[in-house]
Amino acid sequence: MTRTPVGLPFLADLGPLAAAHTDAVRALMKSPGAWTRVAAAHAYWRITGDAEPAVPVLPAEVDPDWAGRSAMPVREAVHRLGEIGAPATTAVPLLGRILMREERLSHPDERERILLDTVYVRTLTEALERIAPGAAGSVPAAAPSKELVPASAPSLGRAGVPAEMAALTGRTPPVVDMRQGGGMLVDHQECDVVVTAVAPVGCAVDADGHDGFIDQVKHPSWWADVPRAEVGDRMRAVVLDPTRTPVRFSALPVDVRIARSLRHTEPLQRLCPAPPPGEVRGVEWAVVEEALGTALPADYKRLVDTYGGGVFAGTIWLLEPDCPEKMYDLLAQTAEREEILTRFWEAGEAKPAEILDGDIRLVPWGYAEGSGHVLYWVVPPGVEPEEWTVILHEGRGPFWEAHEASCSQFLLDVVAGTTTSFYFSDDDHQDDHDDDIDAEDRFRFIPGSRFHGGTGGTGAPPAARG
Secondary structure (H helix, E strand, C coil): CCCCCCHHHHHHHHHHHHHHHHHHHHHHCCCCCHHHHHHHHHHHHHHHCCCCCCHHHCHHHCCCCCCCCCCCCHHHHHHHHHHHCHHHHHHHHHHHHHHHCCCCCCCCCHHHHHHHHHHHHHHHHHHHHHHCCCCHHHCCCCCCCHHHCCCCCCCECHHHCEHHHHHHHCCCCCCCCHHHCCCCCCCCCEEEEEEEEEECCEEEEEECCEEEEEEHHHCHHHCCCCCCCCCCCEEEEEEEECCCCCEEEECCHHHHHHHHHHHHHHHHHHHCCCCCHHHCCCCCHHHHHHHHCCCCCHHHHHHHHHHCCEEECCCEEECECCCCCHHHEHHHHHHHHHHHHHHHHHCCCCCCHHHCCCCCEEEEEEEECCCCCEEEEEECCCCCHHHCEEEEECCCCCCEEEECCCHHHHHHHHHHCCCCCCCCCCCHHHHHCCCCCCCCCCCCEEECHHHHCCCCCCCCCHHHCC
16 A cells, blocks of 8 residues: 655644645645545645645545545545535535445445445535535435345335335335434434334334334344344344434444444544544454454444554553554553553552452553553453443552543543543643643644654654653
């Protein structure tokens, strides 16, 4: 993969202050590397404010037949068009055509098909709303995926509702454009649903007054030896697509886990933009999890796959596997912290109440620059990683602070300024700590690769510079 030159994101951040580099940046818009062209177009616009030379570069990278793989900067180009806004109106027809297709990704990875399509739809929708407010809402809801409706299925009626299902329910639900706030259900929402009708293609459900539909392949009975859906069944399900009518749900455990992992990572990414994928190292998660002796939470893996290791809000460093700087490497820190905690317990330091019962393990995932606080997962035996919670160990004292939250929710609360943590809140007592969040850093993520490089460099993180 062609990687984005590290200097371009910095020049984009500097904006007009990088005017001396304008000609060099413009020349890079004709680079043979697609990621470089996209980064150069974005940087040129940020430096000069002139969208005219930059806009044609970005739609050229939006391949309508994109497979969803990060080797090509398709979603990054869409995102940058959205940032440019109204001057990028020439891209609206292209983005609209892609958004309204029933199959937006040509050959996606089956294991991540739902996730990739969901993220791509959100990127397209947000870009269209920024470029031409209302444009996304005018795009018709996509027809059901061919993959989700068997060839033998009944014909589809209005708005993609199976005609047989409409007959069973006695009505064709009204069209509700969820993107424009016409309904209350949102992407990845988890809720209890009740089956109201059953047909060969799936089942109609009620979700607290909202009509929904679970395709047969999105019910556990399609994949396992469990009873098929019956009227009156109550089950846990997640929203796959609130823009469809009726709203599409899934009752598969794998989709529930994916939804949980995205519930806080996507809002975090909107507040704190991620670096271009070309700056993020790939991770062999099966190898990492085998070395740790445990699976890892899906939201953490999504954070690392999206951001890599680095610093959120100028203060919390997200550990990553295979980091060239051992201080910020997940595996190295897990081994080191286990040794340190063992010494603490042997020396008589009190354990937090959260780990007194049973063989509960603490696995570090974050580190607070300056103060030295360590953020751990609480890992009880037999508990799914998505149910792990966060506990903080004070860097310069014996105190612990527990949070009923995932790592992504904890980060989101810190970045958004809604945290209940004594150590990261914006209350007056914050002056007593080293975790003050500078206003300029609050919504910024700085990749660790910019400090230590990708091959074991010796650069220092923010708190150690100077």
